[in-house]
Amino acid sequence: MPSDRSGFDVGLLSPVTVGFDDLVADAAVADALVQVEIALTRAWVESGAAPAETADAIAAALGEGTDAGISRVVDLDPLAAAAVAGGNPVIPLVPLLRAAVPPAHRAWVHRGATSQDILDSAMMLVARNTARQIVEAMTDAERHLTAFARTHRDTVAAARTLGQHAVPTTLGLRAATWLAGIRRARMRLEHVAAGLPAQLGGAAGTLAAFVETATRELGDAAGHQAVERLPALFAAGLRLAVPDAPWHTTRWPVTELGDALVQAIDAAGVVGTDVATGSRTEIGELSESAAGGSSAMPQKQNPAASVLIRSAAVRAPHLGATLHTAAALAGDERPDGAWHAEWQTLRELLRLALGASGTLARLVAGLQVDTDAVARNLGATRGLIVAERLSAALGGLVGADRLAGIIAQAGAGGDLRALLQAEPELAGLDLDDLLDPARYTGLAGHLVDRLAPAPEES
Amino acid sequence: MPSDRSGFDVGLLSPVTVGFDDLVADAAVADALVQVEIALTRAWVESGAAPAETADAIAAALGEGTDAGISRVVDLDPLAAAAVAGGNPVIPLVPLLRAAVPPAHRAWVHRGATSQDILDSAMMLVARNTARQIVEAMTDAERHLTAFARTHRDTVAAARTLGQHAVPTTLGLRAATWLAGIRRARMRLEHVAAGLPAQLGGAAGTLAAFVETATRELGDAAGHQAVERLPALFAAGLRLAVPDAPWHTTRWPVTELGDALVQAIDAAGVVGTDVATGSRTEIGELSESAAGGSSAMPQKQNPAASVLIRSAAVRAPHLGATLHTAAALAGDERPDGAWHAEWQTLRELLRLALGASGTLARLVAGLQVDTDAVARNLGATRGLIVAERLSAALGGLVGADRLAGIIAQAGAGGDLRALLQAEPELAGLDLDDLLDPARYTGLAGHLVDRLAPAPEES
Amino acid sequence: MPSDRSGFDVGLLSPVTVGFDDLVADAAVADALVQVEIALTRAWVESGAAPAETADAIAAALGEGTDAGISRVVDLDPLAAAAVAGGNPVIPLVPLLRAAVPPAHRAWVHRGATSQDILDSAMMLVARNTARQIVEAMTDAERHLTAFARTHRDTVAAARTLGQHAVPTTLGLRAATWLAGIRRARMRLEHVAAGLPAQLGGAAGTLAAFVETATRELGDAAGHQAVERLPALFAAGLRLAVPDAPWHTTRWPVTELGDALVQAIDAAGVVGTDVATGSRTEIGELSESAAGGSSAMPQKQNPAASVLIRSAAVRAPHLGATLHTAAALAGDERPDGAWHAEWQTLRELLRLALGASGTLARLVAGLQVDTDAVARNLGATRGLIVAERLSAALGGLVGADRLAGIIAQAGAGGDLRALLQAEPELAGLDLDDLLDPARYTGLAGHLVDRLAPAPEES
Amino acid sequence: MPSDRSGFDVGLLSPVTVGFDDLVADAAVADALVQVEIALTRAWVESGAAPAETADAIAAALGEGTDAGISRVVDLDPLAAAAVAGGNPVIPLVPLLRAAVPPAHRAWVHRGATSQDILDSAMMLVARNTARQIVEAMTDAERHLTAFARTHRDTVAAARTLGQHAVPTTLGLRAATWLAGIRRARMRLEHVAAGLPAQLGGAAGTLAAFVETATRELGDAAGHQAVERLPALFAAGLRLAVPDAPWHTTRWPVTELGDALVQAIDAAGVVGTDVATGSRTEIGELSESAAGGSSAMPQKQNPAASVLIRSAAVRAPHLGATLHTAAALAGDERPDGAWHAEWQTLRELLRLALGASGTLARLVAGLQVDTDAVARNLGATRGLIVAERLSAALGGLVGADRLAGIIAQAGAGGDLRALLQAEPELAGLDLDDLLDPARYTGLAGHLVDRLAPAPEES
DSSP, X not given: OOGGGTTOOOSTTOGGGTTOOTTTSHHHHHHHHHHHHXXXXXXXXXXXXXXXXXXXXXXXXXXXXXXXXXXXXXXXXHHHHHHHHHSSTHHHHHHHHHHHSOHHHHTTTTTTOOHHHHHHHHHHHHHHHHHHHHHHHHHHHHHHHHHHHHHTTTOEEEEXXXXXXXXXXXXXXXXXXXXXXXXXXXXXXXXXXXXOBOXXXXXXXXXXXXXXXXXXXXXXXXXXXXXXXXHHHHHHHHTOBOOSSOOSSOOHHHHHHXXXXXXXXXXXXXXXXXXXXXXXXXXXXXXXXXXXXXXXXTTOOBOHHHHHHHHHHHHHHHHHHHHHHHHHTOOSSBOSSHHHHHHHHHHHHHHHHHHHHHHHHHHHHTOEEOHHHHHHHHTTTTTGGGHHHHHHHHHHXXXXXXXXXXXXXXXXXXXXXXXXXXXXXXXXXXHHHHHOGGGOOTXXXXXXXXXXXXXXXX | OOGGGTTOOOSXXXXXXXXXOTTTSHHHHHHHHHHHHXXXXXXXXXXXXXXXXXXXXXXXXXXXXSSSGXXXXXOHHHHHHHHHHHSSTHHHHHHHHHHHSOHXXXXXXXXXXXXXXXXXXXXXXXXXXXXXXXXXXXXXXHHHHHHHHHHTTTOEEEEEETTEEEEEEEHHHHHHHHHHHHHHHHHHHHHHHHTOBOOOOGGXXXXXXXXXXXXXXXXXHHHHHHHHHHHHHHHHHHTOBOOSSOOSSOOHHHHHHHHHHHHHHHHHXXXXXXXXXXXXXXXXXXXXXXXXXXXXXXXXXXXXXXXXXXXXXHHHHHHHHHHHHHHHTOOSSBOSSHHHXXXXXXXXXXXXXXXXXXXXXXXXXXXXXXXXXXXXXXXXXXXXXXXXXXXXXXXHHHOHHHHHHHHHHHHTTOOHHHHHHTOGGGTTOOHHHHHOGGGOOTTHHHHHHHHSOOGGGO | OOGGGTTOOOSTTOGGGTTOOTTTSHHHHHHHHHHHHHHHHHHHXXXXXXXXXXXXXXXXXXXXXXXXXXXXXXXXXXXXXXXXXXXXXXXXXXXHXXXXXXXXXXXXXXXXXOHHHHHHHHHHXXXXXXXXXXXXXXXXXXXXXXXXXXXXXXXXXXXXXXXXXXXXXXXXXXXXXXXXXXXXXXXXXXXXXXXXBOOOOGGGSSOHHHHHHHXXXXXXXXXXXXXXXXXHHHHHHHTOBOOSSOOSSOOXXXXXXXXXXXXXXXXXXXXXXXXXXXXXXXXXXXXXXXXXXXXXXXXXXXXXXXXXXXXHHHHHHHHHHHHHHHHHTOOSSBOSSHHHHHHHHHHHHHHHHHHHHXXXXXXXXXXXXXXXXXXXXXXXXXXXXXXXXXXXXXXXXXXXXXXXXXXXXXXXXXXXXXXXXXXGGGTXXXXXXXXXXXXXXXXXXXXXXXXXXXXXXX | OOGGGTTOOOSTTOGGGTTOOTTTSHHHHHHHHHHHHHHHHXXXXXXXXXXXXXXXXXXXXXXXXXXXXXXXXXXXXXXXXXXXXXXXXXXXXXXXXXXXXXXXXXXXXXXXXXXXXXXXXXXXXXXXXXXXXXXXXXXXXHHHHHHHHHHTTTOEEEEEETTEEEEEEEHHHHHHHHXXXXXXXXXXXXXXXXXXXXXXXXXXSSOXXXXXXXXXXXXXXXXXXXXXXXXXXXXXXXXXXXXXXXXXXXXXXXXXXXXXXXXHHHHHHHHHHHHHHHTSTXXXXXXXXXXXXXXXXXXXXXXXXXXXXXHHHHHXXXXXXXXXXXXXXXXXXXXSSHXXXXXXXXXXXXXXXXXXXXXXXXXXXXXXXXXXXXXXXXXXXXXXXXXXXXXXXXHHHHOHHHHHHHHHHHHTTOOHHHHHHTOXXXXXXXXXXXXXXXXXXXXXXXXXXXXXXXXXXX
């Protein structure tokens, strides 16, 4: 194997995330770490404590705005290796950055900060950027699902509960329900992403080293005031939310994000599950436009996108729970392991959400319906799909027991219409209407209109 | 063992939840199921489809407002046993309720509804009631923590990161940080609890059976309109939120609730963890007012409340994840097992949150500080608690290497003050100030004032 | 609600466990706690340190062997309430037991032990008894599955991968595969259950208090020797395994048990999943003999047992993981919360395994096959179920591309046999054989014979 | 960022696994896939169905035994990308391999197999190789812990329960207890690793395509017999266990492996937890030889290895549970997503176990004891560490109430020895012995000898 590849994963064992890596890969994380360090120097300048030219000089030295970016100063492999000794990658990163900066400005690199300030803020930055792409993919999926729901607003189909045909529904309502789950999750993710806070607390959340520096530069009162404003300046530079206070041990920014990501994957998982079911050979109502093949079985059309989405849905809840375990154990002023457990977990959850949402958008964009199969399945119980309606409508006329007998006979193979016609009490009833599944879809159309309004109406 | 007790749990193996059961016990669930059925009849009346007297007659027959309540008509043991055959308790409950209602009104019991409508709505009702008590306990904890943080606003203490003394902080800031986590979680829970929706979709989410009934009673157009309003009327009667649409398979109401409950327990877990640490024999800064004893070791004062809170914190994330697994697998128009997995899980999570928040309120109400121990610990590193400050303040004067040497000597047992005094470059510096931990608490007081303002200021 | 019921659960929200509670209910746990205390006094007697009559006197006083048993001395509700202060139920139990014992023997109650000795041993006792019943239910299921697999050894059916028809298999092989998973899990559980150790370490695992007592009674050397034998005597009295050493913080007895229970539920979950799929209206190959009804949809036959098994399968992995989280955090000589998190979790997992295995035994005992549906489904792809065989057998004759074209035409609705007959290169081939799914089941029969041998052969 | 790095992780966010990647990286997985395909051709040859020269020709063509290995024929990035369409990497791999093989032998590549055969077998191969290294690291840790336990066999220290000093123990017993947990986990992992089975079932577990080929080559009876032996030949070539039957949907090989890996990490987690506690500034009994520094706080010596181990311990249970969720949902003849969820999860769990065990070996190899701190802490309760003994020994002489009073006085600061000496009933007692913690360590030495025998005795 090529020596420069040992240790790397390209996604061979996680097809759902292949191609959705850039925003969360180590290179992106390292870039974010440097951006955060630069933003801190900018905040120092804006606070009035650091000389005006400091930030630009540091930013230029660290390659801001160039294609090479961080790669000028940081080689990822040795950085990762050096992260082991101290337990996090910021400890070895800081001297590398300082070395890259002209001596005159060096003192302002990482000034006052602790590793957790930089790493937490960088993770929030990565999360914010990733969430934006997830939201885009979900929005894309919503658009396609809206169109799908509207197209099939009145395509009557069998509704299934516990796997059994229950009553009629419409494909449109099923899709609109998927849409409702995805939209809720997307809105929650947008809300959470908009509130992801920067982290700035110094060694233990008191900002003491910041105060030390600022009061030295600006005097006692102005120094304190400068530091009181520093987190907001820092957050603004990163376009992150301003924290109420350091959150070294109050990890809701991580768990609320994790919960929202899991919710997004849950919502995709429902679609994957339903499409996989609808694609079953015996059901055949749905198919993916780019169904996956099989080398051995040339006839197979696997619902590969659905399967991959489901693989993410199986994994995500456990990753979200890991973040909560870490949050619940966040003791002292910095947790001794729980914090460290978050990083890879959150990254993997972001990657899964990217992959699941991107795969979902592709899936629903090309989702195919076999309306013949839909109609055939609707008739599979030979009329009993409307048995609930018959009970309500006819129970009073022929008696509940007698009606149950008719339904049982029909269930055993009898001709439902003939059995009903044979009942004198039912003479004159409009059996065509009563037995028509399309006449027993309740508010399905109304709900589609509400959940999936035509774009011009929305 | 008493025969009428076999099968029952009173909490012997879950001390954290003992005494916090009433709102979520089977009796409360059964009560909620009946309340929901009554609310449905009220909604029918208000929609205009059912005769005005129906709802009151049914409510009276089902014991609404009486002490006996549901126990008039339902015995829990046989109900639970009868739930096995169909897989949920509503199926056997409905005929029991119908039998208890005068024949004239019987047809309106459970009319149009499916089991999931009743069970989901009842769980939301139970959750809403439980959340209210959790919020109360958390609010109580916040009040005590505010007082504690204000009392100890300026009690300087060692901040610990990865278990090691880092820099000074204050007990007040530590408590205010706990408070911030609890307040965030409480507000999130309040928000979620206020949005818990009623469920009303009929057999498969189309509300077809409701439409069937309403159009029969009111005609086609008026019937449809009545059913369009029915979920809102139903929700209003239960003081639950109006659902956008049936959520038989879009389970965010369950997972968002679960996430908020886990977040609440996480926040309590941090306090439990820190109090358990602060109560360690060697640390001894904190103690619970009602510390638990030991039959064998008479001198022991166990931080029993903290321990119990931590037991909840270990369990909760896994329960929350179970709800997500269920949500992600919620296929068809009703899931074949995933739905059923939610009930006991959500109940246990509600119970844990009740127990953890109640225990937390008790814990923080009586939390004791040994200020001597706090001061003694602060001095444990013989001055090095301010080493970060010395580096910043003195590095430029004596050089970083030399300063590191001094700190290493002090770490090995040398007298820090004497070592510093021996440096000619540092002559004239105010070492009393520099070495005083109380002079290096940064914005701790400011943050306490922001996070834990005195009640009159809030 | 009846006041004596508040706080109790009878299983209303967990139908899969209703009726499977007795062995793990609080009453059973309390009984086990008392049995363990009695066993300790017997071990003391057998070690020679305690007077011979002590154990029987204590056992009699505590109601051993009587119907009332522990209920003579312990009321569960106040015991549970009293467990809160110290964090575990043994602390308040001990004085109750002592009070019930004649003063002359009182000193030997709980002598030398710590709460954890009693509670851990009692949980192992409860687990051992419960595992026995789970193993019985699984053995029962295996017996039924063997019969089923043998009956359907040659019932050719469509095998499905990713939900798509792949190649033929037999119902017998599918059932034999279920059986293989259940047998493996049952054997693992038997193995683990046979090794569940008693716990005896005293306050912190040194057995110091035991040594203190024994050396006082027997002298130094004999006393030490007596205590070295004490754990084995104690374990033998409970018919538990002899521990290598106290396991206060090495929690593999709990996690290995938990893992085995989850594995058992996983294996049941596969059956539940396949039966739910096979029961789908469009598939209709399988049905439960006691399928659940629906109050609203009289025609429905829900696979209720499968659904309930699946509900357990969704929950169990998270409970097993909770035990591991607790094990991984088992610090000091007794963990401060992680230990307490185990109890209810392990109990719930035992209860779920009881319910899932019992429900499984009932399910497979009555599993019905619709062989017409099996045959109809097998033909659903109009011959393409053997496409893999055609590729292998005919690719060399007509060329891979041409064959792929034929299969594609057949997939689009063409008559596969006619298409093949039209190929000159295939003239003379035995198409009846080639296209017969029953001729392409590989080693299915052989595997059934190996996995599910007829009872007389086994 | 360098374009050839986008998408790659080098471990920046997972310091615990940095440097432990080679055996589980994508390159290793791809290598294993090719080894499995080669082993299949060898098995074909050994079964007599394939020409003798086939296997070597294929092996040579695929680069077996060369340094370049698989890299001759496979580029990982495009392979991963191509895996998305069909949902697994074997589908695109097979044509690449075939193209690399001379046409005469091409037909024997992947013959009869399905993707799952190759991927499952390759994962078992990767797991076997990885488990070997984990076992080595654990064995190394055991060796160091044995030495440590023997060195500190009689170093008396405070035992802590719920964080409170309980009674004396020895550092040796604490280490021996860690050792017991690690040894149990290592033995379990060895046992599981030795039983990891090859997978060979063909498209749906019937081995039909194998039979088709073999009977064509060898005739009906000999062909069947050849295929009956094929899995054993295949497994032997890979030095994996022979499967009883295909395990496409009976996933105990994956979950038992996962459980064993989690157990190994749990056992390491206990050590990490205890070392982190023992390293706390106020406790100071233990330190890591290579404690991690802090850029900001030069005096800090972080227990970085312990912290990283704990980060693995927080994560592992959730990964293990993911495998169970997947196993429980393994329906049909190949699961539609649950299978795909295993791969990355199992890999990450293997990686975590590699990292945690390697870090553990390093940690315990260099673990430092500050015996002064141990002794100082032992005296922190000014004699009350033996209060349990006093109760047992003196309760009968002075009465339990009076003794409790003495202990309470001592707890409040009184001089325990003086208080006891003041009791006339205790005159003449050997208080030196009674109050000496070293005289109240019970069987600690005996247990160390049993759990950690000197190497020459073992």
